[in-house]
Amino acid sequence: MRVIRVAIAGFGGVGRATANLLLARRDRYRQVHDADVRLVAVCGSRAGLADPSGLETARLDRLEPGLSGPEFIEASGADILIEAGPSNFRTGGPGLAYLRSALSAGRDSIVISKGALVHSGPELRALARSTGAMLKLSGAAAAALPTIDLVEHSLKGCRVLEIEGILNATTNYLLDAMMNRNLGFEEALSRAQAGGFAEADPRSDTEGWDTASKLILIANFGLDADLTMDDLSVEGIQSVAAHDIETWRKQGLVPKLVGSLIRTNGAMRAAVGVRTYPLSDLLAHVSGKNKAIRITTDTMGETIAIGSGTEPLATAAAALKDLEHILTTRAARATLAE
Amino acid sequence: MRVIRVAIAGFGGVGRATANLLLARRDRYRQVHDADVRLVAVCGSRAGLADPSGLETARLDRLEPGLSGPEFIEASGADILIEAGPSNFRTGGPGLAYLRSALSAGRDSIVISKGALVHSGPELRALARSTGAMLKLSGAAAAALPTIDLVEHSLKGCRVLEIEGILNATTNYLLDAMMNRNLGFEEALSRAQAGGFAEADPRSDTEGWDTASKLILIANFGLDADLTMDDLSVEGIQSVAAHDIETWRKQGLVPKLVGSLIRTNGAMRAAVGVRTYPLSDLLAHVSGKNKAIRITTDTMGETIAIGSGTEPLATAAAALKDLEHILTTRAARATLAE
Numbered sequence: 001m002r003v004i005r006v007a008i009a010g011f012g013g014v015g016r017a018t019a020n021l022l023l024a025r026r027d028r029y030r031q032v033h034d035a036d037v038r039l040v041a042v043c044g045s046r047a048g049l050a051d052p053s054g055l056e057t058a059r060l061d062r063l064e065p066g067l068s069g070p071e072f073i074e075a076s077g078a079d080i081l082i083e084a085g086p087s088n089f090r091t092g093g094p095g096l097a098y099l100r101s102a103l104s105a106g107r108d109s110i111v112i113s114k115g116a117l118v119h120s121g122p123e124l125r126a127l128a129r130s131t132g133a134m135l136k137l138s139g140a141a142a143a144a145l146p147t148i149d150l151v152e153h154s155l156k157g158c159r160v161l162e163i164e165g166i167l168n169a170t171t172n173y174l175l176d177a178m179m180n181r182n183l184g185f186e187e188a189l190s191r192a193q194a195g196g197f198a199e200a201d202p203r204s205d206t207e208g209w210d211t212a213s214k215l216i217l218i219a220n221f222g223l224d225a226d227l228t229m230d231d232l233s234v235e236g237i238q239s240v241a242a243h244d245i246e247t248w249r250k251q252g253l254v255p256k257l258v259g260s261l262i263r264t265n266g267a268m269r270a271a272v273g274v275r276t277y278p279l280s281d282l283l284a285h286v287s288g289k290n291k292a293i294r295i296t297t298d299t300m301g302e303t304i305a306i307g308s309g310t311e312p313l314a315t316a317a318a319a320l321k322d323l324e325h326i327l328t329t330r331a332a333r334a335t336l337a338e
Numbered sequence: 339m340r341v342i343r344v345a346i347a348g349f350g351g352v353g354r355a356t357a358n359l360l361l362a363r364r365d366r367y368r369q370v371h372d373a374d375v376r377l378v379a380v381c382g383s384r385a386g387l388a389d390p391s392g393l394e395t396a397r398l399d400r401l402e403p404g405l406s407g408p409e410f411i412e413a414s415g416a417d418i419l420i421e422a423g424p425s426n427f428r429t430g431g432p433g434l435a436y437l438r439s440a441l442s443a444g445r446d447s448i449v450i451s452k453g454a455l456v457h458s459g460p461e462l463r464a465l466a467r468s469t470g471a472m473l474k475l476s477g478a479a480a481a482a483l484p485t486i487d488l489v490e491h492s493l494k495g496c497r498v499l500e501i502e503g504i505l506n507a508t509t510n511y512l513l514d515a516m517m518n519r520n521l522g523f524e525e526a527l528s529r530a531q532a533g534g535f536a537e538a539d540p541r542s543d544t545e546g547w548d549t550a551s552k553l554i555l556i557a558n559f560g561l562d563a564d565l566t567m568d569d570l571s572v573e574g575i576q577s578v579a580a581h582d583i584e585t586w587r588k589q590g591l592v593p594k595l596v597g598s599l600i601r602t603n604g605a606m607r608a609a610v611g612v613r614t615y616p617l618s619d620l621l622a623h624v625s626g627k628n629k630a631i632r633i634t635t636d637t638m639g640e641t642i643a644i645g646s647g648t649e650p651l652a653t654a655a656a657a658l659k660d661l662e663h664i665l666t667t668r669a670a671r672a673t674l675a676e
Contacts (some may be wrong), residue, residue: 019638025495144638151490154484156659157363180483236671253368282644285623299359299655300482301647306620309639332670 001034002334004327005052007041007078009070009098010085014112014139015042016060017316018082023057025320033327041076043068045085045094050076070101080326082319084112084139089213089229092119099124106131108330112139112315112324114213118229121220134329136322141217142167144314145291145307158297160223163261164275167214169289170198170205171237171257175274176287178250184242207236208257208272214272215259218293223261225268235273248276254284283329339372340672342665343390345379345416347436348423352477353380355654357421362393363658371665379414381406383423383432384538388414408439418664420657422450422477427551427567430457442607444469446668448660450477451655452551456567459558472667474660479555480505482652483629483645496635498561501599502613505552507627508536508543509575509595513612514625517587522580545574546595546610553597553608556631561599563606573611574612580657586614592622 006022007316008015015080019042022287029037038054049055073081080177081102085094093115104110104127109141111117117124117140126136141147151160166172170192178188189206192198204210212234248255261270277284282304286292292306309317345359346353357380367375376392386405411419419440423432431453440447441462449455455462455478466473467674479485480503489498504510508530516526527544530536542548550572557563575595586593591614599608615622620642624630630644647655 028495104339144641146488146641149492150484153663155489155657156662157366158655158659201552274651280625282620282623285620287618297655300652302645303482303484304642304644306644307638307640308643309637309641314638317496317635321496323491324494325491 001030001036002331003036003038004029004080004082005038005040005076005078006061006082006323007076008039008082008084009043010083010095010113011042011044011048011063012084012086014315015044015082015084016310017312018084018112018319020057021313021320022314022323029327033324033331034187035327035331040078040305042074043072048072052077052265056235070097073098074101076126078107080108080110080323082110082112082323083116084319087113087115087213089115089118089209092116100127103127103131103133103135106133108134108326109136110139110319110326111135111137112319114140114210114217117221118213120218121217121313122226125221128291134326136326137217137221138322139315139319140214141221142214142291142293142307143311143318144309145293146305147214147218147293148284150293150295150303150305151218151222155297155300155303158299160295161263161296162296163218163293164283165211165215165259165293166256166283166286166291167259167293168205168257169291170202170210171211172286172291173197173289175204175237175240175255175257177280178240178245179254182242182245182249184245185238185240200201204239208234211257211259212272215261215272219261223268227268227270231270233271233273237274240274251276252279253277255284256286339374340669341374341376342367342668343376343378343415343417344420344661345411345414345418346377346420346422347381347411348421348433348451349382349386349401350422350424352650352653353382353422355421355650356422356450356657357398358395359651359654359658360661367665371662372668373665375665378416379411381410382507390415408435411436412439412443416445418446418448418661420448420450420661421454422657425451425453425551427453427456427547430454431593434458441465441469441471441473444471446472446664447474448477448657448664449473449475450657452478452548452555455559456551456554459555460564463559463608472664474664475555475559476658476660477657478552478565479559480552480629480631480645481649481656482647483631484643485552485556485631488631488641488643489556489560493633493635493638493641494639498633499601499634500634501556501631502621503549503553503556503597503631504594504621504624504629505597505631506543506549506595507629508540509549510624510629511535511627512544513575513578513593513595516578516583517592520580520583520587522583523576523578544576545573549595549597553599553610557599557606557608558596560605565606565608569608571609571611575612578612590617591615592617594621594624595624634653
């Protein structure tokens with residue numbers, strides 16, 4: 001049985017959920033992949049823990065100060081890095097240094113935070129190619145909602161003509177609340193914040209940046225595009241007023257914050273903004289905290305996926321889906337090299 | 339560049355659409371897969387054509403009588419078989435002999451017709467395993483709608499708890515027509531037949547057998563179950579009366595013919611029958627000739643996929659998605675063996 005050593009950098013809610021799910025699935029990895037998967041290191045920004053023989057759940061509450069950073073992960077001997085730190089698409093966030101270090105060393109990497117990939121996607125892709133490392137990002141590109149998966153696997157061979165995505169759960173929840181209670185943006189937001197359904201600083205969600213980030217990842221990693229934030233027109237829901245809501249209700253339309261990509265004459269246009277859908281359109285019925293994507297192709301027509309997993313478990317499961325795809329590829333390589 | 343020889347057995351509408359799409363994509367296969375894909379043989383039940391250097395579209399209208407059957411395909415030197423003949427789950431149909439022959443010889447096989455897989459799935463799977471041949475069936479398991487793909491790839495690592503599928507487009511169209519015009523089954527069917535939206539003998543669709551067949555394929559090939567038609571309770575839409583429709587409309591419910599699987603205590607229960615959904619359920623909005631599947635897992639919640647491709651092109655594209663997955667695996671094997 002092959003030993004596979006995994007490290008997790010970024011140890012907030014999603015990092016912890018990923019660690020716990022990974023440890024809970026060790027029997028599955030043995031049975032399905034003939035792999036002894038060990039969690040050899042975890043770290044947040046200031047503390048961490050490492051053990052080459054593998055950490056157990058009970059120890060994850062007692063991190064040691066000072067154990068953090070790319071060198072700490074390097075020293076752990078990990079074969080695979082899972083990056084789950086805070087996301088910042090303007091700087092790349094702490095994930096950028098972890099990923100540069102891991103991919104340079106040929107270490108397969110699973111990315112959950114979007115920042116580094118939006119900021120330096122082409123550089124990281126090139127780095128992965130040059131060392132042969134696998135770079136997976138299901139957790140970053142809308143988590144449990146399959147997006148790049150669909151393009152790369154389920155629609156393989158088709159030419160993607162257009163993509164529309166309801167990619168941010170918070171804004172979908174807010175727009176729903178506004179429609180159901182005829183509220184303007186500010187009022188809906190303060191109620192949602194009071195109920196814990198929106199962040200204290202909600203701008204990444206409400207101004208469309210989170211949707212734009214996911215759209216860029218889908219375009220660049222799923223469709224081999226080369227978009228940056230500057231290529232996108234990005235509008236959020238912050239200027240939606242109560243009278244807009246009233247008008248849409250009268251017209252039988254449902255507003256959604258949508259990231260869209262359209263391919264015309266070889267060029268790709270991408271935008272984020274509010275679109276309204278009649279009730280005859282399935283996207284009008286994607287409510288609450290659900291996310292959805294509609295992919296139109298030349299030969300398979302429209303394919304829609306809708307996801308509704310509970311966080312942080314669903315994102316952890318998305319990252320560990322990537323882990324299993326890496327295990328499968330590694331096993332195939334190892335078998336054939338024997 | 340590797341030469342890959344493909345044969346198509348079964349040359350009705352879907353077989354022809356598959357041949358034409360394959361020929362139209364040859365440039366893509368060269369560029370993406372470094373493969374020179376040649377269509378070396380096609381045949382229907384009584385006529386066919388073979389050419390080891392590859393057939394072109396123009397020749398596909400001039401099949402020669404007598405060229406048909408598993409021996410004809412064997413002699414063509416094909417590396418990969420695409421089976422697209424008429425489907426019969428009671429006998430296995432003509433596909434069974436083609437698949438036995440191809441898989442015994444270690445030939446990778448792409449199956450579009452459901453009959454042989456429903457009739458002799460375990461035997462064919464065992465045969466494929468014993469010779470190392472790949473056996474793919476996207477075209478049979480609901481075509482452009484991703485089903486097994488989702489379970490095997492997008493939800494990898496998750497435990498599937500439940501599946502509900504609107505897997506048959508004809509019955510979905512009929513139920514829609516009944517609801518919109520308050521018709522009983524017989525009247526809706528005769529109008530649909532007059533309009534060309536239902537077969538002259540519609541029983542495979544309306545009595546639920548087509549849905550049941552797809553459900554068995556999803557269970558056996560996606561969830562490693564071992565179901566036969568005898569394990570299923572199968573009810574169709576033929577007994578839905580105008581007064582049922584009226585009652586559901588009054589209650590705000592939408593009827594769908596659903597194939598369902600549920601896993602409890604290790605056992606799997608499968609059934610086909612009419613279920614009704616409130617308008618708050620997305621499945622209520624899957625209308626017309628669309629198909630859908632909802633997969634509930636332990637860690638990713640509910641994932642729904644909805645497909646709406648136009649036939650026979652969408653089914654051809656599904657079969658050729660399988661072809662590309664085979665080309666990818668073959669290329670990986672060949673590279674590593676070098």
